[in-house]
Amino acid sequence: MSAIQDSLDDTFFVRTEAAPEKPPPVAVGGVIGWVRRNLFRDVWTSILTLVAAAIAIWFGIDLIRYMVIDAVWSAPDGAACRAPGVGACWAYVARKLPYFVYGSYPVEERWRVDITLLIGAVLIAWLLWPASPRKGLGAILFFVVYPVLAFVLLYGTPVLGLTQVPTHLWGGIFVSLLVALVGMVFSLPGGVLLALGRRSRLPAVRLFSIGFIEFVRGVPLITVLFMANTMLPLFVPEQFSPDRLVRPLIGVALFASAYMAEVVRGGLNAIPRGQFEAAQALGLRYPQMMRLIVLPQALTIVIPGIVNTFIGLFKDTTLVAIVGIFDFLRTVDTARLDPEWAGPTISTTGYLFAAMFYFVFCFGMSRYSLAMERRLAAGRNR
């Protein structure tokens, strides 16, 4: 017995006392735990965090100083903004704001622009607010009635006692919004038609759609605008030559349609065959099948893509300046040369203001699309 015990003692190791206690794990909860986990997890992460902190502090302090602390908030002219060491000249933006919004639109007629923008804002809010009633009516008002109304109000007609304002006086933010809206209003139906054409079983229709889409997507917008501006007047009889503002609008609408078509096609491709077959089995004609069954599903899937196209379109409206349209960015770029205000900080101030404007719109659109995506995915993520 004891011999067996001895041999066991020789061959096995049986722990007789407890292992030494280890220190408690470092804090994993609370603020300190969070900092440890997310900022100083290991040496490499700590270095990256410190570098990022240095950049953020260095850049952030400079930015805040420039935009808030050292900024000139009110001044009668550019003298105060020319002093050495001052930051952004917001007084200049405040003074030039009417020009930034309306361009050279006559001062006494600017209420017409205000009303047009207000109606547009109400209609857009109606369409975008998820809980709003009667969206169909809103869509008809926005896509059909509003463009006509906007044209009458902005351009004017002697019949209603509104003096005509020629388009070369139009400018500023309202022209940027106008170009973007025209692009959006035309690109959605145009894109749907082109996407359906690209999937058609009729070879001529398919060939035409593919040719148009690939051609437009393969060239820069600037060349499309050049084409609309210089070639369109050549292609039509002289008396029908389109207005100088209408030409880039046509270019933008065609350009946006081609990009929208590819987005919509992605949605159409994602609809299972069974949906088409079921619709046909129910006896629906092609337009009914598309309108009632396929497109509602396809467009819902690609809402993020549609909004992305809109964001791209909104940013691209800045390019119409190349054909002589005074959009928002062009007014900013022109106003900075005003000798009364010209100074070292004026350009930067103007561009910062414009950047904030575009950022608010584009970022807002992308957030809205994210929210919608989550809302619509609720049904799928049960």
Add this chain to the structure above:
Amino acid sequence: MSAPAAPLATERPPFWNDPFWRGLASQILLAAIVAFIVIEATINARDNMHARGIPTDLSFWNMPAGFDINQSFVAYSAVWPYGRAFVVGLLNTLFVAIVGVILATIVGFAVGAARLSKSWLLARLATVYVEVIRNVPLLLQLLFWYNAVLKPLPGPRQSVDIFGFAFVNNRGLFVPEPVARAGFDYVLIALGIGIIGSIIFWYVARRRQMRTGEQWPVMRVSVGLILGLPILVYFLLGRPLEFAVPQLRGFNFVGGIRLSPELVALLLSLILYTASFIAEIVRAGIQSVPRGQTEAALALGLRPGPLRRLVVMPQAMRVIIPPLTNQYLNLTKNSSLAVFIGYPDLVQIFAGTVLNQTGAAVQVIFITMAVYLAISLATSAVMNLYARHTAIRER
């Protein structure tokens, strides 16, 4: 029993309900409309161009251009023909596109990796960068860099000094120019030998690993061959490459390479803008690799380096490459914004100056579009080949 069933209708429907005839009719209608528009536009264009005295052929191609271009990779002056100006513009566009694509890829991958960093602060910083840059128009950024940053810089005498070898002033960015002396050819030969040698080594190592499972340090040997060998030769031959640092002489710099403010602004804005999109693509691509892949690789005992190189990135690249190519094409097309600041690219020279001088709008615009279209279609063709090559092969 019941009466015999009526025979099924076997006659064809009337031809206006027959899908074949309907399809044919609508296609003929479409073709007729397109043909009508094209013919009508052609006739109108011809009449209008005749009325305005605009040339309708390409005879201007060989006429002297009569304007100067301040950046050219081939011999050019005002006496050269328009066709030569076209080549100059095309090369300038390609130059911006290639340099932009390379640098935007580097910045984009770095920012994309930063967005996935374990350091919360760095990830936030990268997110801010991406969101701000993506949501501001490229043209605005371009004008900002050109008009608000580069143009107001002081003159050459008060240049901003970058570590003593590069200088920025309102005439552009001056960087050192590499000047090869006698014997530099041998360094290039050594580089060539290094590249060929490392390819052979990689091939042999792979065959060996296939046969025996034994791994050779391919990475280290390749770096040693490609970098070490030329550097060794370089020092053995007494450093036959010098960098001509730009020197301030009088009112301007001599020596070195001058990059015009237009080029610097265009490249900066294109790179920063495109990089923000590439960063998102890279992030999405890496996140698309299922977590189980990483866990499986860790369970097999792979270290973080090989884990990324052998498991995550090959799968991520399959998702990344198609939209990445799209961004490359976007960058190439966006380089046409050069026209706003006067960088002599294809659009500025050809669709701008040449069009204004000759008035040949139709020909010039179509040629310009054809160039971009050719670049796009060629890239798409290569991409489709690549997609077919990397598609997941299922049984």
